[in-house]
Amino acid sequence: MSKFYIGIDIGSTSAKTVVLDENKNIISRILLPTGWSSKETSEIILRKLNDLNFDIGNSTIVATGYGRVSVSFANKAVTEITCHGKGANYLFGANAKSIDDNDLGVLSNNLLIIDIGGQDTKIIQVENGNVVDFLMNDKCSAGTGRFLEVMSNALNLKMDELCDMAEKGADTHISSLCTVFAESEVISLIGRGEKRENIAFAIVDSIVKKVCQQAQKLYKKDMKVCLTGGLSEFKYISDSLGKELKTKVYAKEDGRYAGAIGAALMGI
Amino acid sequence: MADRHEMWKLLGMNIEQHDVLCSVLPGAVGDVFMSQKNRPKGMEFWDMVVADVHGIRPAELIEEQKKGRKVFGTFCVYVPDEVIIACNGIVTGLCGGSQFWVPDGEAVLPKNTCPLIKASVGARLGKTCPFFRIADMYVGETTCDGKKKAYEILGEDVPMYVMDVPQMKRPEDIERWAHEIALFAKKVEEFTGVKLTVENLKNAIHIVNEKRKAMQRVYDTRKNKTLPISGRDSLLMTQISFFDDPERCATMCNKLADELEQRVKDNVSVVDAGTKRILVTGTPLAIPNWKLHNIIETTGAVVVCEEMCTGTRYFENLVDENINSLEEGFKALANRYMKTNCACFTPNTGRIDDIKRMVKEYNVDGVIDCNLKFCCLYDTEKFSVGRALKEANIPVLQLETDYTDTDAEQLRTRIGAFVEMLSK
Ligand code: SF4
Ligand code: SF4
Numbered sequence: 001m002s003k004f005y006i007g008i009d010i011g012s013t014s015a016k017t018v019v020l021d022e023n024k025n026i027i028s029r030i031l032l033p034t035g036w037s038s039k040e041t042s043e044i045i046l047r048k049l050n051d052l053n054f055d056i057g058n059s060t061i062v063a064t065g066y067g068r069v070s071v072s073f074a075n076k077a078v079t080e081i082t083c084h085g086k087g088a089n090y091l092f093g094a095n096a097k098s099i100d101d102n103d104l105g106v107l108s109n110n111l112l113i114i115d116i117g118g119q120d121t122k123i124i125q126v127e128n129g130n131v132v133d134f135l136m137n138d139k140c141s142a143g144t145g146r147f148l149e150v151m152s153n154a155l156n157l158k159m160d161e162l163c164d165m166a167e168k169g170a171d172t173h174i175s176s177l178c179t180v181f182a183e184s185e186v187i188s189l190i191g192r193g194e195k196r197e198n199i200a201f202a203i204v205d206s207i208v209k210k211v212c213q214q215a216q217k218l219y220k221k222d223m224k225v226c227l228t229g230g231l232s233e234f235k236y237i238s239d240s241l242g243k244e245l246k247t248k249v250y251a252k253e254d255g256r257y258a259g260a261i262g263a264a265l266m267g268i
Numbered sequence: 269m270a271d272r273h274e275m276w277k278l279l280g281m282n283i284e285q286h287d288v289l290c291s292v293l294p295g296a297v298g299d300v301f302m303s304q305k306n307r308p309k310g311m312e313f314w315d316m317v318v319a320d321v322h323g324i325r326p327a328e329l330i331e332e333q334k335k336g337r338k339v340f341g342t343f344c345v346y347v348p349d350e351v352i353i354a355c356n357g358i359v360t361g362l363c364g365g366s367q368f369w370v371p372d373g374e375a376v377l378p379k380n381t382c383p384l385i386k387a388s389v390g391a392r393l394g395k396t397c398p399f400f401r402i403a404d405m406y407v408g409e410t411t412c413d414g415k416k417k418a419y420e421i422l423g424e425d426v427p428m429y430v431m432d433v434p435q436m437k438r439p440e441d442i443e444r445w446a447h448e449i450a451l452f453a454k455k456v457e458e459f460t461g462v463k464l465t466v467e468n469l470k471n472a473i474h475i476v477n478e479k480r481k482a483m484q485r486v487y488d489t490r491k492n493k494t495l496p497i498s499g500r501d502s503l504l505m506t507q508i509s510f511f512d513d514p515e516r517c518a519t520m521c522n523k524l525a526d527e528l529e530q531r532v533k534d535n536v537s538v539v540d541a542g543t544k545r546i547l548v549t550g551t552p553l554a555i556p557n558w559k560l561h562n563i564i565e566t567t568g569a570v571v572v573c574e575e576m577c578t579g580t581r582y583f584e585n586l587v588d589e590n591i592n593s594l595e596e597g598f599k600a601l602a603n604r605y606m607k608t609n610c611a612c613f614t615p616n617t618g619r620i621d622d623i624k625r626m627v628k629e630y631n632v633d634g635v636i637d638c639n640l641k642f643c644c645l646y647d648t649e650k651f652s653v654g655r656a657l658k659e660a661n662i663p664v665l666q667l668e669t670d671y672t673d674t675d676a677e678q679l680r681t682r683i684g685a686f687v688e689m690l691s692k
Binding site: 082131136 | 677678681682684685688689692
């Protein structure tokens with residue numbers, strides 16, 4: 001029976017699992033909400049893997065993300081920063097497998113990864129799959145996925161709807177960086193009768209500016225910038241980041257699995 | 269361990285609150301220190317002191333006070349212990365390193381004050397630390413703005429003397445510091461009733477120099493590839509040296525150094541070969557703040573040096589013992605103390621030189637530059653420190669934290685990723 005490499009990335013909002021075969025091809029993806037207990041989530045993942053007939057005993061399992069220590073059946077735990085680096089290199093590096101046939105752009109092993117997570121945003125500089133530097137915002141939820149979530153709730157929109165609307169908006173700004181204050185700003189904009197498109201624009205614009213401010217600290221001209229994490233699927237976000245950084249920002253559907261892919265690769 | 273409640277009561281402490289602190293400390297000490305393997309035997313002394321940290325030394329201080337000696341509480345490594353010791357006074361450090369004291373500090377200070385200041389003020393006003401009760405006089409300094417203003421508040425509750433520390437290190441500033449030390453000496457003479465003489469100053473300089481040399485000896489053993497002591501144990505030694513009698517401190521450190529030197533010869537290391545060696549730099553780690561060291565050393569790396577006030581800044585550089593007058597003595601003191609590099613000064617490029625030098629001396633793989641939240645000075649200096657280290661190809665991780673445990677997992681992730689990065 002063949003051997004599998006399984007990566008489990010338990011983040012603050014969702015748990016991503018990826019199974020690689022011996023040729024490093026992705027043969028399975030599992031996406032679950034993390035819920036209240038990473039321990040329970042990891043048990044559900046184990047059951048699903050069993051249901052899918054992956055021989056756990058003959059696989060190497062690596063856990064990453066906030067809940068990495070809760071995955072009791074993992075062979076080892078590695079931080080999400082290292083895993084995102086490895087995973088992004090797999091998706092975007094010079095030897096990337098063109099799985100979803102996206103435009104891979106320039107071939108480069110010199111990557112700058114932007115991962116907007118639920119609880120924190122990471123900027124990771126990667127050379128040949130190895131992390132050489134990284135930054136993480138830590139002070140609060142400003143500039144994280146949580147910020148977008150709170151704001152889209154205030155507008156009663158889903159993420160994709162928010163992006164669609166933002167594309168049609170312009171010229172409105174949120175000045176506050178703090179999620180709590182920004183939320184009341186949004187509410188007063190709604191109260192003032194500002195167009196929802198413009199408010200949506202202001203919300204995305206705010207987080208893009210905040211994230212790029214961080215990214216600028218590590219960004220150099222020769223780097224290929226890639227967006228990973230749950231927001232990878234929203235083209236408007238990667239395009240806006242690119243506009244702000246004045247470079248193309250690459251994104252792929254599998255971007256949200258970057259951490260899990262990296263974890264799986266760490267087992268090889 | 270003796271029951272200290274009677275003593276604490278006589279000190280006017282808030283016994284109920286203090287019992288809460290006493291009940292959590294042993295657990296913390298056990299988790300952080302006793303869980304380590306292969307510790308040097310010499311650590312038994314510091315284990316004993318920390319187990320009874322609010323008993324053993326306070327009781328000694330009270331005995332000395334009964335003989336008429338005065339206890340001076342200090343908050344900064346620029347305050348010259350020598351002057352106090354020369355006049356038969358006793359110095360004790362007073363910096364608060366626990367979240368336990370922070371709420372009482374926040375009762376009078378803005379929330380966005382650094383936790384070290386909040387804890388120090390809280391320990392006094394909340395009456396939950398015997399050292400803060402025992403000290404007859406507090407000696408402050410004009411280093412950072414937070415401390416300056418906090419001293420005004422503390423000064424309403426306890427005799428307070430503030431030394432005017434210069435903010436630059438031009439020759440005239442060093443001269444001014446010598447003069448400031450002379451003024452302080454007058455105050456100390458007045459307070460202790462003991463006249464400062466060339467003889468007793470010379471003797472005090474010698475005592476403190478011997479303590480510095482002994483601490484340096486311990487740190488020197490950490491430069492070896494064979495690492496005979498953990499960062500946590502070294503930090504504990506340094507933290508307690510602020511409270512201990514300087515002569516006993518020197519004796520104990522020398523004893524420990526003997527053992528550590530022997531360990532190096534015998535190839536006894538506290539970590540596996542190849543464990544990544546970290547230098548930590550930044551704001552002080554006042555006792556019982558062991559958070560950073562504990563996370564680093566339970567995340568697969570080890571701390572080999574602290575470029576901090578609770579570290580090399582405390583004991584590097586000696587005072588010239590060759591003095592023939594008090595004036596020469598004050599100058600010698602000023603010269604030594606102005607070699608310490610704190611972010612309160614501008615410019616402070618000496619700190620960057622120190623870090624780079626120590627990276628070589630201590631065979632360091634990576635630097636962790638960490639400041640306490642709301643310490644504007646060290647936070648701002650991160651920019652030039654980070655840039656200089658990157659230019660020198662020294663990996664650096666820059667962090668900010670406080671005394672709570674809320675960010676422990678985030679720190680563990682970052683430090684873990686940093687260690688993984690160094691392991692490539
Ligand atoms: S960091 Fe600066 S102000 Fe604080 S104790 Fe050290 S020298 Fe003094
Ligand atoms: S850590 Fe910074 S803010 Fe706090 S007392 Fe020291 S210099 Fe002042």
